Each structure stands twice: as structure tokens, then as C-alpha cells.
Amino acid sequence: MLLLPRGNCLADNAYWCPAYFTNHYNRHTILSALSEHVSLVARSVAIALVLSLVIALLVRRSTVARAGSIGVANLLYTIPSVAAFALLSSFLDPRHDTGAVIVLTAYNLILLLRNVLVGLDTVPEDVVEAARGLGYGRFRLVTRVELPLALPSIVAGVRLATVSTIGITTVAALLGFGGLGGLLVAGLNAHPPFHAEIFTALVLCIALAVVSEVVLLLVERWLSPWRRARST
Amino acid sequence: MAEPLATGPVDMSTWQQLVHYLNDYYTWNGKNGLPAETLTQLWLTFLSVLLAAVVALPVGIALGHAKRGGGAVTVVADATRSVPTYGLLVLLAGITAIGVGNQAAVIALAVFALAPVLVNAYVGVATVDPDAVDAARGMGMSGGQILRRVELPLALPLLAAGIRTAGVQTCATATLAAFVGGGGLGNPINLGQAQASNGRGELIGGALAVIVVVIAVEIVLALLQAALTPGTRTRALFLRLRPRREAATA
Numbered sequence: 197m198l199l200l201p202r203g204n205c206l207a208d209n210a211y212w213c214p215a216y217f218t219n220h221y222n223r224h225t226i227l228s229a230l231s232e233h234v235s236l237v238a239r240s241v242a243i244a245l246v247l248s249l250v251i252a253l254l255v256r257r258s259t260v261a262r263a264g265s266i267g268v269a270n271l272l273y274t275i276p277s278v279a280a281f282a283l284l285s286s287f288l289d290p291r292h293d294t295g296a297v298i299v300l301t302a303y304n305l306i307l308l309l310r311n312v313l314v315g316l317d318t319v320p321e322d323v324v325e326a327a328r329g330l331g332y333g334r335f336r337l338v339t340r341v342e343l344p345l346a347l348p349s350i351v352a353g354v355r356l357a358t359v360s361t362i363g364i365t366t367v368a369a370l371l372g373f374g375g376l377g378g379l380l381v382a383g384l385n386a387h388p389p390f391h392a393e394i395f396t397a398l399v400l401c402i403a404l405a406v407v408s409e410v411v412l413l414l415v416e417r418w419l420s421p422w423r424r425a426r427s428t
Numbered sequence: 429m430a431e432p433l434a435t436g437p438v439d440m441s442t443w444q445q446l447v448h449y450l451n452d453y454y455t456w457n458g459k460n461g462l463p464a465e466t467l468t469q470l471w472l473t474f475l476s477v478l479l480a481a482v483v484a485l486p487v488g489i490a491l492g493h494a495k496r497g498g499g500a501v502t503v504v505a506d507a508t509r510s511v512p513t514y515g516l517l518v519l520l521a522g523i524t525a526i527g528v529g530n531q532a533a534v535i536a537l538a539v540f541a542l543a544p545v546l547v548n549a550y551v552g553v554a555t556v557d558p559d560a561v562d563a564a565r566g567m568g569m570s571g572g573q574i575l576r577r578v579e580l581p582l583a584l585p586l587l588a589a590g591i592r593t594a595g596v597q598t599c600a601t602a603t604l605a606a607f608v609g610g611g612g613l614g615n616p617i618n619l620g621q622a623q624a625s626n627g628r629g630e631l632i633g634g635a636l637a638v639i640v641v642v643i644a645v646e647i648v649l650a651l652l653q654a655a656l657t658p659g660t661r662t663r664a665l666f667l668r669l670r671p672r673r674e675a676a677t678a
Binding site: 363398 | 442509510511512513514515516518519521522523528596600601603604607608614617618620621628631632634635636638639642646
């Protein structure tokens with residue numbers, strides 16, 4: 197195979213070292229770190245999405261409530277991540293990752309809330325009027341007309357939130373919350389630093405960001421067939 | 429039921445540990461005290477933003493003046509944003525010849541600070557009112573004169589906004605330097621974390637110090653930005669009720 201380095205890459209402490217991740221024990225460590233990472237990101241983005249949909253629907257008609265909720269979400273976003281993880285890891289049981297999910301959810305709020313509000317704002321008024329004319333009630337109007345039309349903006353927010361959360365989650369490991377950052381911490385603390393472990397974790401992080409970007413683009417296309425029809 | 433066993437020599441509640449930490453002589457004095465670590469954190473922030481500005485300001489301003497390369501600016505900004513900062517720090521400190529310490533931190537933080545400075549410099553210069561540029565050209569100004577006497581003064585508020593965003597984000601992220609063998613306010617957090625249930629005072633104290641320092645930096649830079657931006661009310665800068673220009677935040 198082209199990618200196989202010559203000699204013993206573990207002994208050479210090479211960056212690219214298949215012998216590192218094909219080892220049974222290491223593979224288990226890497227896969228569990230990866231699944232922890234994905235789970236942290238998925239849970240925090242999902243919770244933040246539900247929260248921001250609810251908040252957006254509640255506040256969108258009032259200028260003051262909008263400014264207030266955006267302001268609070270902005271404030272949460274400015275809290276440095278290490279400090280936030282540190283505070284929650286000391287007040288919550290560090291053996292569970294609830295603290296990490298709370299911090300990541302808080303960071304995602306501003307990214308999602310802003311995009312949900314923008315999406316709802318861009319629904320054309322005459323479409324809403326037409327739906328009302330067809331006898332759509334408030335609930336059906338929101339679920340069948342407004343949210344589907346707001347979808348491109350919402351999915352754009354989800355993509356932004358997912359990519360940034362994948363990065364911030366690596367910091368969670370510094371406070372013992374797990375994920376791919378754990379491999380970075382372990383690799384850096386080895387003597388000498390374990391290059392293959394660091395490099396593998398970083399590549400997985402970036403690959404995860406790219407894959408989630410592509411998957412969410414496909415989801416967006418799948419969820420809005422009318423845009424697909426128009427563009428082809 | 430028996431009480432859970434004490435996990436170490438000190439068995440205090442989280443709150444007691446925090447009070448104890450805040451009253452410790454070595455919290456406020458010496459090279460590992462909070463004042464010294466704060467200075468290190470600010471120095472790291474300053475160096476990183478300076479490095480980012482030296483690279484990004486000329487490039488952003490030149491591209492904005494030529495109104496070219498907007499796509500490239502977006503690509504570079506997105507690429508630097510999608511690299512996890514902590515991952516980059518570990519990469520520089522653990523794999524490259526730079527090694528652990530403040531140097532690796534400054535380089536990684538500068539990469540991180542690049543995006544806001546670059547995007548705001550480009551957008552600031554490129555979106556200067558074309559009528560003003562036309563008028564200047566009609567008066568016989570050369571390209572360089574237009575840049576120096578029309579575009580740069582008009583773009584100054586957005587340039588300042590970019591530096592401010594970069595400064596605040598970098599100061600918050602500089603906390604990570606301590607986790608790759610550097611200095612700064614990450615040290616008390618790191619040490620507190622290492623002491624498990626006995627280090628919660630130090631852990632929380634460090635975290636609170638980071639938050640306070642970042643807020644202070646935000647206030648100072650906001651005032652600087654206000655000084656450079658004629659006609660802004662300071663209140664509007666802090667409340668940010670109106671969304672900033674999309675390029676500055678997204």
C-alpha cells in the first residue's frame with residue numbers, strides 16, 4: 197500500500213502511522229473517543245436547535261424580547277470555553293458529560309437562534325396570507341409553511357454550529373470530559389510527545405467537520421425538494 | 429450511612445476551597461499568582477494579535493483596495509476557523525520543532541486571530557462608499573492617495589472592530605497556552621484540575637479570573653474602538669442591539 201511508511205513508524209515516532217491505529221487496543225481507544233466526540237456534538241446541537249426553535253417562535257413578534265434573547269445568547273457565547281468547562285466540571289459530577297453538553301449547548305444558542313430568526317423573517321408575507329386563506333391554523337402554518345421555508349437558513353445555522361462545536365469539544369477533554377481532545381492531551385503528555393496519536397486525533401477532527409458539512413448539505417437538499425427542482 | 433471518605437488531606441466544600449484559594453498569599457503574589465499570570469495572558473494576546481495584524485492587515489487592505497480576492501479571503505477565514513485551536517496548539521507544541529511553551533501558543537493564537545482581522549480589513553476597505561472614491565479620483569488623487577486619504581479613514585471603524593473581535597477571542601483562547609506548557613491563566617485551571625477534588629478552589633478561581641480579564645479586555649477595546657469611530661455612542665457599542673455587519677461576526 198502506498199500509504200504504508202517504511203520501517204517501524206511507532207519506533208520512529210512518525211506522524212502517519214497505521215501501526216498505531218490498527219493496533220487492537222488503540223483502535224478501541226480511538227473509536228470510543230470518536231464516538232464520545234460525535235455524541236457530545238450531536239446532543240448539544242440537537243438540544244440547542246430545539247431550544248432556539250422554541251425561543252424564536254416565542255420572541256419573534258416582539259422587538260424587545262428578540263433583542264433580549266439575542267443579547268443573552270451573545271453573552272453566553274463570550275464566556276471563554278475553558279473557564280465554562282472548568283466551572284461546570286467543578287459543580288457537576290465530572291464522571292458524566294452533562295457539564296460539557298450544557299456548555300456546548302449554550303455556545304450553539306446564538307448561532308442557531310440568529311439563523312432561525314432570520315429564516316422565519318424571510319418567509320414571504322403573501323405566502324403566509326395564502327396559507328391563512330386556505331384555512332391553515334396557527335400550528336399547521338408554522339409546521340407546514342413557515343418552518344419548511346425557513347429551512348435553508350436553519351440548516352446553515354446547524355452547519356455553522358456543528359463545525360464550531362466539533363472544534364470547541366476538543367477543549368472539553370482538558371477538564372476530563374472525553375472526546376477526541378483526550379487523545380490530544382494523552383499524546384502531548386507522553387514523553388516524548390506521541391506524534392501518531394496527536395496527528396490521528398487532529399485528522400479525525402478535521403475529517404469529522406468535513407463529513408458533517410457534506411452530510412448536512414445533503415440533508416438540506418433532501419428536506420427542501422422545491423429548491424432542488426428550481427436549481428436543476 | 430457513613431459519609432463518603434475524604435479523598436485527600438484537605439476535605440472542604442467547593443465554596444470553602446474557593447474562599448481558601450482567594451485568601452492564599454500565593455494566589456496574589458509570586459510568578460504563579462493571578463496578577464503575574466494575567467500579565468502573561470495579556471502579553472500572549474498582544475503578541476498574537478500583533479502577529480495576525482502584521483500579516484492580515486496589509487493583505488486585507490490591498491485586496492480591498494483592488495476589490496479582488498473576496499472569495500479567497502472567505503476561504504482563508506473559513507479554513508482558519510474550522511481548525512480546532514487546541515488541536516493546532518498541540519500540533520505545534522507536540523510535533524513541530526517549536527516545542528511546548530509560549531511560542532507555540534502565540535503562533536496558534538495568531539492563526540486564530542487572523543480571520544476577524546483579515547475579513548474586516550477586506551470588507552472595510554472594499555465597501556467604502558464608491559461615490560467618495562469616485563470624487564477623490566475626480567479630484568486627481570492617485571491610487572495610493574485614495575487609499576491613504578479616503579479609503580483607510582473611512583474603513584477605520586471596521587478595522588478597529590476586527591482588531592477588537594480578534595483581541596477578545598484571542599484573550600479568551602490564550603487560556604489554552606498553559607495546557608501546552610506555556611503560561612497564563614490556564615495554569616491555575618490546569619493545576620486545580622490536576623488536584624481533582626482538592627483543586628476545585630484553584631480551578632474555579634482561575635476560571636473566574638479568565639472571565640474577569642476577558643470582560644476587562646472587551647471593555648478597554650470597545651472604548652478604543654469608540655475613540656477611533658467618530659459619532660458612536662458608547663452605549664450602542666456595549667449593548668450591540670443592532671446586529672453588526674454580517675461579515676464581522678459570521
